[in-house]
Amino acid sequence: MALSPTPARGRRLLVVTTLLMMGVTNGAQAQAPAAPVTGVPGDDGFAWRTLSGLCDLVGGRPAGSPQMKKAAEWAVATFKEAGFDSVWTEPVTVPVWTRGREWARCTAPVEFDLTMLGLGLSDGTGPDGIEAEVMVVTSFDELEKRGGEANGRIVLFNMPWEGYGRTVAYRSKGASEAAKHGAVACLIRSVTPNSLATPHTGMMRYADGVPHIPAAALTVEDAGRLARLAERGLKPRVKLYMEARNLGDGPCANVVADIRGAKWPEQIVLLGAHLDSWDVGTCAHDDGAGCAMMMAAAQMLKADGQRPARTVRVVLYTAEEIGVYGGRAYRDAHRDEGDRHVAALESDSGAFAPRGFSVEGDSLAVLRVRAMAAPLAWVGADSVTAGGSGADVHPLTDLGVPCLGLRVEGGTYFHYHHSPADNLDKVDPVLLAKDVAAVAGLARALANDPETLPRKLPAQPAPR
Numbered sequence: 001m002a003l004s005p006t007p008a009r010g011r012r013l014l015v016v017t018t019l020l021m022m023g024v025t026n027g028a029q030a031q032a033p034a035a036p037v038t039g040v041p042g043d044d045g046f047a048w049r050t051l052s053g054l055c056d057l058v059g060g061r062p063a064g065s066p067q068m069k070k071a072a073e074w075a076v077a078t079f080k081e082a083g084f085d086s087v088w089t090e091p092v093t094v095p096v097w098t099r100g101r102e103w104a105r106c107t108a109p110v111e112f113d114l115t116m117l118g119l120g121l122s123d124g125t126g127p128d129g130i131e132a133e134v135m136v137v138t139s140f141d142e143l144e145k146r147g148g149e150a151n152g153r154i155v156l157f158n159m160p161w162e163g164y165g166r167t168v169a170y171r172s173k174g175a176s177e178a179a180k181h182g183a184v185a186c187l188i189r190s191v192t193p194n195s196l197a198t199p200h201t202g203m204m205r206y207a208d209g210v211p212h213i214p215a216a217a218l219t220v221e222d223a224g225r226l227a228r229l230a231e232r233g234l235k236p237r238v239k240l241y242m243e244a245r246n247l248g249d250g251p252c253a254n255v256v257a258d259i260r261g262a263k264w265p266e267q268i269v270l271l272g273a274h275l276d277s278w279d280v281g282t283c284a285h286d287d288g289a290g291c292a293m294m295m296a297a298a299q300m301l302k303a304d305g306q307r308p309a310r311t312v313r314v315v316l317y318t319a320e321e322i323g324v325y326g327g328r329a330y331r332d333a334h335r336d337e338g339d340r341h342v343a344a345l346e347s348d349s350g351a352f353a354p355r356g357f358s359v360e361g362d363s364l365a366v367l368r369v370r371a372m373a374a375p376l377a378w379v380g381a382d383s384v385t386a387g388g389s390g391a392d393v394h395p396l397t398d399l400g401v402p403c404l405g406l407r408v409e410g411g412t413y414f415h416y417h418h419s420p421a422d423n424l425d426k427v428d429p430v431l432l433a434k435d436v437a438a439v440a441g442l443a444r445a446l447a448n449d450p451e452t453l454p455r456k457l458p459a460q461p462a463p464r
């Protein structure tokens, strides 16, 4: 059936409605699509509406960009609307990087377009692009052994997935390792265990004293095809064009909001997540979900009618993706009140089924948190282990603050992570609501327990 054109009157109405919505971007909750009913006790849809607002009305939000500024304004308005007692921003200076236009194409022995994403903080190729024969390796070891072949070539790391922690080394260091051998550009297979032709970006770093060459990620599919062409001895050639630029330092901000404690308001339980993101997709799991969880959990504690005994503070950090600038800036700005922070909990692993918490602390701290999390078995969040917390709160361990992380079932997180596929449709509203219940439950215990968690003593110089 052919679609009939929108009648003029309908079009006018559409324009008026759109303008109205643009004017009230932040306060548009009343017009937001209804949140799905999850059946999770305590869930009023706040987390879903919040995440939907961030993803659909703001979208991707790289640190230092106009979109990040909009995200911070959105966050301030959302906190205020939710009835937080105080809301403010704290300045953070961040490195600003822009992607610009970019493309890559295999030019020989067969011609086809490559699906790619430049890596964050990479330099561009210059206006003429870079075209060269591709040298394919599967590891840094292989590059070392065959280093003499890399000169003047584009090195492609077609490394297998060996878990994020190990595989990500090729994204962060690949360009400089290749440049040491004279390569003119670096490509990597996207850092993911699974692909439906989605490229995955992420931060890279140039080593000191090595030429800066452009770096980009290809899809698993395209990296594999180039590798097979090379295996046939057909010497594939690639042309790479990237307008990426590092623009130097720029202003940005963390957004902070408090629910004031009823009994010990000077003591703070911090709930953290990062508001900045990559510029592709709308970054629903990384880390829009963490932001929505923390905002919803804190709001839930107040909505209970019984204020928490300690202050519950939500910090939405900036510039995690390009080097944890917001996390370090918060630590530095609050150095004198480290003692007031009794615990910090972060979520930055997506909105998947909650499993429990990891604790950066001694075994006593783990036991204490385990007791606090035991009542969260109903939502599956009662497993507590020693381990990391989160990139943004971790700097607070320098001040002795016990730091914790929400642990979730992580089987598919890296399918979406840093890719154009990380959008609201990949988030299960029931699991998001369960994560909120887990965070709210532990935050309530941390805020109300008369005894605080044992603090790690800040490092002291050794006695002489």
Ligand SMILES: [Zn+2]
Binding pocket: 274, 286, 287, 320, 348
């Ligand atoms: Zn993240």
